[in-house]
Amino acid sequence: MSETSLNLSMLRWCAVFLCTASWQWAAAAEVTAIIVDAAGAPVENAALALLPTTLQPPSTAPKPTVAMDQVKKQFVPHVLVIETGTTLYFPNSDNIRHQVYSFSDAKRFELKLYSGKAASPVVFDQPGVVVLGCNIHDWMSAYVYVVPTPYFAMTGKDGRAVIKAPQGTYDLKIWHPRYAHGRDPSSSRLVVSHDVEPVHQALALAAEDDSPGVPPEHQ
Numbered sequence: 669m670s671e672t673s674l675n676l677s678m679l680r681w682c683a684v685f686l687c688t689a690s691w692q693w694a695a696a697a698e699v700t701a702i703i704v705d706a707a708g709a710p711v712e713n714a715a716l717a718l719l720p721t722t723l724q725p726p727s728t729a730p731k732p733t734v735a736m737d738q739v740k741k742q743f744v745p746h747v748l749v750i751e752t753g754t755t756l757y758f759p760n761s762d763n764i765r766h767q768v769y770s771f772s773d774a775k776r777f778e779l780k781l782y783s784g785k786a787a788s789p790v791v792f793d794q795p796g797v798v799v800l801g802c803n804i805h806d807w808m809s810a811y812v813y814v815v816p817t818p819y820f821a822m823t824g825k826d827g828r829a830v831i832k833a834p835q836g837t838y839d840l841k842i843w844h845p846r847y848a849h850g851r852d853p854s855s856s857r858l859v860v861s862h863d864v865e866p867v868h869q870a871l872a873l874a875a876e877d878d879s880p881g882v883p884p885e886h887q
Contacts, residue, residue, distance in 0.1 A: 697860050699831045701867040703823050703842065710827025711844060711871060715749035717815035718831055718838040718860065727818060733789075735759055736800075736810060738766050743800060743810030747845060752795050752816045758786045767803040774798050774814055797843065813843050835861050846873040 699718065703711040735757040737744045741764075750756065758768050760783050768786075769778040774796025779786050781804070792798065795816045802808040819838070821829040838860055843853040854871060858864070 695835045695862075696832055697835050697862045697864060699833065699840075699858070699860055699864055699867065701821075701823070701829045701831070701840075701842075701869065703827045703829070703844075704868075704870050705873050706870060708870070710823070710825065711873070712823055712825050712827065713745075713747040714823040714827070714829070714842055714844045714847075714871070715747065715813040715815075716821050716823070716829050716831060717749065717813075717817050717841045717843075718819040718833050718858070719815070719817050719841060721837045721839060721857070729818070731755065733757065736812070737761050738768075738802075738808075741805050741808060743808060745810070747811045747813070747822065749813045749815060749820050749822055750792060751818050751820070752814055753791065753793055754814075755789045755791050756812065757789045760784055760786070766805065766808075768800060769803055770798050770800050772796065772798040775812075778803075811845050815841070833860055840867065842869055842871065844871060844873060847871050 701716055703714045703716075705711050731751060731754045733755055734748070734750055736748055738758070738760045739762065741762060748756075758779060760766050762783070765781045765783045767779065767781045770776060774794045775790070775792050775798045777790050779788070779790075792812060792814045795814050798812040798814060800810040800812065819831050819833040821831045823829045836859075838858050840856050840858045841853040842855075847854065854869065856869075858867065
């Protein structure tokens with residue numbers, strides 16, 4: 669094959685690839701989910717993820733840099749959902765030192781006593797639930813839900829979340845700190861299209877309080 673023919677072939681391949689990618693994103697749809705508890709009350713801080721049911725090519729897009737701060741002796745935010753491979757920073761906005769750690773199977777690590785911006789960010793390279801704590805302040809806790817997909821969202825105070833994803837068939841995973849004690853996230857099959865109906869899901873949540881711990885001086 670001549671160099672000219674090879675170049676034309678490569679150009680055709682690139683054009684097909686770009687057109688296909690553009691069509692896929694142009695065909696993206698929004699999925700609205702409404703999450704409530706057994707009594708019908710909105711559930712805040714539920715993490716939702718759409719996992720494609722067919723093998724997808726690995727994403728080449730750079731992962732965003734995400735932060736979980738420490739403010740007034742609490743983790744902020746209390747619950748975070750990120751894609752596998754994301755780098756997470758743990759800045760310390762308090763004027764005291766913290767020592768962040770996790771013993772979770774999905775990510776075990778410890779950041780020695782520090783204040784200000786942590787010197788070493790942590791890469792969350794395995795999917796799963798990571799429970800965080802502080803060795804100095806026992807009441808501090810937080811959760812990181814690591815998912816192998818870029819299509820995820822968190823519910824707000826109204827229990828609603830919106831995920832934008834290419835049209836196709838997915839497994840919808842829903843996780844909440846008071847739902848997943850020893851259990852897998854809620855899962856259901858969902859076909860995403862432009863006319864997809866809102867998803868209504870009730871979670872049977874445990875009775876214990878999962879809110880951030882309160883420092884002793886504020887109790």
